[in-house]
Amino acid sequence: MILQVPVARYIPTNAYFYIDEDTKHGFLIDPGAEPDKLLEIVKERGFQLEKILLTHGHFDHIGAVNDLQQALKIPVLMQKNGRSYAKNPVWNLSAQTDEPITLEDVTYLADNTDIVLEANPDFRLHMIPVPGHTTDGCMYYNLRDHVAFVGDSIFAGSYGRTDMPGGDTETLLKSIVREIFSLPDSTALLSGHSGATTVAAEKVRDWYQGIAAE
Template identity: 60%
Template sequence: MILQATVTKYITTNAYIYADNETKHGFLIDPGAQAGKLLELIHEKGLTIEAILLTHGHFDHIGAVNELQAVLQIPVYMGEKGMLYAENPVWNLSSQTEDPIVLKDVTYLADHAVIALKEKPSFQLELLDLPGHTADGVIYYTKEDGA
């Protein structure tokens, strides 16, 4: 199952949940804002989120990470080139807002790293480097769903 949630603080963006239909465990991708709204969606759908995945380090994709990580007690993953963005408000552009963002507890993964659910290890995403919009850009590919 793929769920999309539109979130807004300074600008509107989308967060996504990619979850296994059977176990209802999954990943939260790019939680840019509105942690409360995302937690409500997770609860409403009866989901267990095992990790937060980031496609790149701009503020509109990482804005709710610290709050969600504190509540859910789960790891955060991003591409290995993401540290500068995650830890520096100038690079993640949040220094231009009222709320500079610094992420401290992030695991940086290499190109082609595979992230699997603990509840169902065959449910996996592969991280693929895809710089362009930012130098740290990645996508997550699922062979099972071809998406």
């Protein structure tokens, strides 16, 4: 089961619960804000969260992490380059707000790591690096469910900004083509700031057709 929850402190962001319906155990992806709202959902639905997964280290994706980790006592995982963002409010952009954020207790993942649910080892996500929006950008992919949680790498009809620390347009576009567009066309792409789309839908967008023609 996938539950999309809009959360906002400064910027509206999609947080996602990815839950095994048989055990009600699962993962929370990109809890950017409103920890009390997310905890209430956990309580009401009877979810047992095993891990928090981050697609990248910007403040609007990590804003609720410290409160949730304190309440739930679960690991926080992000791509190995995430240390630059977790430890530095300038890089994670929270220095621009009145609430600078640092994350202390983080597990940094090697590329192409499988994140396996302890309650059901058949329920898992595969972490694939998608740098360019940030140096630590990644997606979490499940072949069985035909879904990828893509953060801010790609949206419905556009792709992520690259004018912030660690961003690079050429790197992002190459990452999208190499990693995201190599997934099956039917794969649902669930992003941080747009509605759902698919690989097939994004391959025919004007922004990509211009790249493909080069």
